[in-house]
Amino acid sequence: MVVPTSSEPTFGLLGLPLAAAAERCALRKVKVAVVGFGYVGSCIGAVLAHKGFLVHGIEVDPRIVAAVRAGRAPVEEPGLSELIADVVLEERLTIGSDLSAVSGCEVVLVTVGTPLGPDHGPDLGAVIAVAKALAPHLRKGHLVILKSTVVPKTTTEVVVPLLQHGSGLRQGVDFGVAFCPERFEEGNALRQLRNLPVVVGATSPQVGATVAAFWESAGLTTMRVASPTAAELVKLADNLWIDLNIALANELALLAAPLGVDALEVIAAANTLPKGQHAVNIMTPGAGVGGSCLTKDPYFVHQLGRTLGMELRLPLAGRAANEAMPAVMATLAAEVAQAIGKAPGSCAALLLGISFKPDTDDIRGTTALPLAEALGARGFAVLCHDPCIRSGRRPALPTGAAWVDDLLESVRGGPVLVLHTAHGVYRSQVAALLTALPRPGGVVDGRFVFDPQAVASAGHHFRGIGRPPLVPRP
Numbered sequence: 149m150v151v152p153t154s155s156e157p158t159f160g161l162l163g164l165p166l167a168a169a170a171e172r173c174a175l176r177k178v179k180v181a182v183v184g185f186g187y188v189g190s191c192i193g194a195v196l197a198h199k200g201f202l203v204h205g206i207e208v209d210p211r212i213v214a215a216v217r218a219g220r221a222p223v224e225e226p227g228l229s230e231l232i233a234d235v236v237l238e239e240r241l242t243i244g245s246d247l248s249a250v251s252g253c254e255v256v257l258v259t260v261g262t263p264l265g266p267d268h269g270p271d272l273g274a275v276i277a278v279a280k281a282l283a284p285h286l287r288k289g290h291l292v293i294l295k296s297t298v299v300p301k302t303t304t305e306v307v308v309p310l311l312q313h314g315s316g317l318r319q320g321v322d323f324g325v326a327f328c329p330e331r332f333e334e335g336n337a338l339r340q341l342r343n344l345p346v347v348v349g350a351t352s353p354q355v356g357a358t359v360a361a362f363w364e365s366a367g368l369t370t371m372r373v374a375s376p377t378a379a380e381l382v383k384l385a386d387n388l389w390i391d392l393n394i395a396l397a398n399e400l401a402l403l404a405a406p407l408g409v410d411a412l413e414v415i416a417a418a419n420t421l422p423k424g425q426h427a428v429n430i431m432t433p434g435a436g437v438g439g440s441c442l443t444k445d446p447y448f449v450h451q452l453g454r455t456l457g458m459e460l461r462l463p464l465a466g467r468a469a470n471e472a473m474p475a476v477m478a479t480l481a482a483e484v485a486q487a488i489g490k491a492p493g494s495c496a497a498l499l500l501g502i503s504f505k506p507d508t509d510d511i512r513g514t515t516a517l518p519l520a521e522a523l524g525a526r527g528f529a530v531l532c533h534d535p536c537i538r539s540g541r542r543p544a545l546p547t548g549a550a551w552v553d554d555l556l557e558s559v560r561g562g563p564v565l566v567l568h569t570a571h572g573v574y575r576s577q578v579a580a581l582l583t584a585l586p587r588p589g590g591v592v593d594g595r596f597v598f599d600p601q602a603v604a605s606a607g608h609h610f611r612g613i614g615r616p617p618l619v620p621r622p
């Protein structure tokens with residue numbers, strides 16, 4: 149039990165001796181505000197509430213407020229609906245749209261969106277709006293933790309001045325600010341929020357220690373870096389690495405098919421080489437890289453270089469390699485159509501999977517839409533299927549493309565299947581899909597879902613990213 153001494157603040161964590169701050173967190177005597185209750189905010193808010201914190205979400209979108217109040221998840225993420233239903237019922241998670249509620253919350257997490265701006269830097273409009281609106285409600289002892297992805301120096305040169313100016317309080321003395329990048333991947337968010345180390349870059353060592361104590365009380369390990377700027381760059385470094393790594397895998401895949409080798413086999417063998425402290429770790433090639441972060445963060449890095457007076461080469465090279473994959477898929481579809489004796493202009497291509505990753509309905513940055521466009525440009529009549537995207541949430545398709553609902557019925561229409569997203573529904577029905585497809589059909593696999601030999605044995609032509617073509621086996 150913490151009994152504040154007369155010199156200790158009665159509100160907040162900053163200013164308390166570290167052990168007392170840690171104990172308050174451990175005893176769940178701090179309330180956490182999460183400003184921006186979209187994908188990141190709702191996942192973090194639910195996990196922290198499940199860990200016993202009282203969490204209050206603050207969100208401007210009335211649909212999200214209504215959904216969460218009704219105990220429903222605002223986004224499709226495995227396990228999130230159940231978690232939100234539980235913590236709302238137990239009154240550990242509440243939500244509203246009034247930012248003044250932060251004055252009762254010792255820790256304020258900011259998780260608003262930072263989309264790609266017109267100059268390829270982040271659009272900081274929401275971050276700036278929140279910092280301005282938050283400032284008048286700041287109290288001595290508050291910790292403000294920015295988690296939205298931003299370019300380095302945003303915390304110290306944009307957020308901190310706005311908070312100080314609007315509150316009349318001094319950062320580092322009256323309130324603390326840190327940047328802790330969010331690094332989970334969609335589809336795996338809840339597990340990663342319980343396991344990933346939290347990077348903490350704070351404006352002073354004392355703020356850093358207090359912020360670390362908060363995360364550690366939630367059972368997480370922390371990795372402290374010297375400043376918010378370093379933590380901001382960590383986030384961009386992670387996503388640039390992923391995008392470049394997949395670009396490498398994709399270009400290896402382009403080489404593998406004409407050489408008659410399997411890119412996955414090559415990559416698995418290449419990855420056995422120990423290098424540095426780890427091993428070579430080339431990721432999996434595929435039909436494209438999507439998502440809200442990987443498609444924008446390399447541009448943020450490129451733009452950052454420009455603002456510092458340099459022209460970085462890698463971020464745009466990686467983006468170009470990955471953004472070329474829908475066109476590669478469309479070329480494979482045209483090849484497979486030709487192999488079955490059809491001109492693309494006289495046949496349909498059934499595009500399987502529109503969301504950017506398996507088993508979610510998130511279409512942000514999905515490469516399925518450019519793929520649908522590239523297939524249409526080749527002359528295919530494009531039919532789109534996605535079992536995870538409910539009809540009310542379907543994105544607009546390129547001109548000429550149409551949605552279909554019945555998977556097997558659509559496959560029976562043939563003749564070309566183009567798999568973009570490895571939804572479980574497709575993985576579990578590979579044999580049925582190959583049986584339903586009229587012979588000889590064509591299968592283009594962008595995600596290593598089909599066994600090429602099984603496709604050939606079923607009487608169809610096969611093309612796939614990183615795999616040699618196969619003709620039907622007699």
Ligand SMILES: NC(=O)c1ccc[n+]([C@@H]2O[C@H](COP(=O)([O-])OP(=O)(O)OC[C@H]3O[C@@H](n4cnc5c(N)ncnc54)[C@H](O)[C@@H]3O)[C@@H](O)[C@H]2O)c1
Pocket residue numbers: 183184185186187188189206207208209212259260261262263274277278295296297298330331332333334440441
């Ligand atoms: N989605 C991911 O997988 C992921 C992963 C890591 C990091 N990030 C980063 O985290 C940030 C948030 O991403 P997201 O995917 O959750 O975005 P999102 O668009 O799903 O959620 C942002 C939410 O903030 C709300 N908002 C905007 N202005 C507000 C205001 N003034 N007050 C209250 N709410 C406000 C929006 O209505 C929206 O619901 C971004 O910077 C993103 O790059 C996202």
